[in-house]
Amino acid sequence: MTPRIAKSGRERPRPTWSAVFESGRGARIYPYLLVLPAVIVVVAVVVYPVVSGILSSFMHVTTRTLNTDTVTWAGLDNYRRVFADPVFLQTSLNTLVWVVLNVVFQLGLGLGLALMLRNRLPGLGFFRAGILVPWVIPSVVAVLTWRWMYDPTVGIFNELMVRINLLDSYHSWLGDTQTALLAVTIESIWKGTPFVMLLLLAALQLVPDSVLEAAEMDGASGWRRLWYVILPQIRLSFAIAAVLTFILTVNNFNAIWLMTEGGPLNSSEILFTLAYKYGFQRYDFGMASAVATLIFVGLVVATTVYLLLIQAREDR
DSSP states (O other): OOOOOOOOSOOOOOOOHHHHTSSHHHHHHHHHHHHHHHHHHHIIIIIHHHHHHHHHTTEEOBHHHHHTTOOEEOTTHHHHHHHHOHHHHHHHHHHHHHHHHHHHHHHHHHHHHHHHHHSOOTTHHHHHHHHTHHHHSOHHHHHHHHHHHTOTTTOHHHHHHHHTTSOSSOOOTTTOTTTHHHHHHHHHHHHHHHHHHHHHHHHHTTSOHHHHHHHHHTTOOTHHHIIIIIHHHTHHHHHHHHHHHHHHHHTOHHHHHHHTTTOSTTTTOOHHHHHHHHHHTSOBHHHHHHHHHHHHHHHHHHHHHHHHHHHHHHHO
């Protein structure tokens, strides 16, 4: 029988998982392990769909090719067919008008409301809550409400315009090629302005009162104080609000689709709804991906240029 060897001293404790990441290589990889779940989610939800969509824009992807497993390389053919479509030029111009009007008016109205709400006035809290109502309402509910207000037979918008003698009779705002895009734009501005107001109001509250008082003592008031004192103080927040408004407006599908579906006669069609029609009405997912890729590239280029201009101005 083999004799047992007596153990001397204390047993060396086994390292725990926490001890593995306290020093050496474990400590170096620990931060990466913490963010790994978030990275996996971003890759699965954002990166993969974007890359897949861009690749699909260079392939012949339709319901027929998918069912027969005959998806082939198309090169730039999808882009050629998109640019050859006579609707594409009109849609691009509509998108430009849609984005410019939304960005300009949302920033202007948002800044005006933020300046007004910065002052301490009686009942200001109730007024702030009322302004936020358009933003917190679900987009589908807001769009359907405005579509009812624009109704050519029982809409309250027509009733008010007739009562104040701006119209002689009810008008089909969403059914007229001259007014459809403008009518939808008004709803979008109403819906998005409170978000811009919140961003700018938070920035204005960080502007020191001493700066404004000094500017007033130096004779700067009204537009001069706004242009030379307030806007430079909040330029970063203003730039962020402009970029977010631009991105949200380009991707605002619900307003256009639920109110006009891009009609009448494509007068309110934007690139987002055109891509939807290519994909889910014509079932040509290659052309839909091409339009979506053009939207993506346009967003990246416009946002980058704008931020570079803001950065260059700050470096002066």
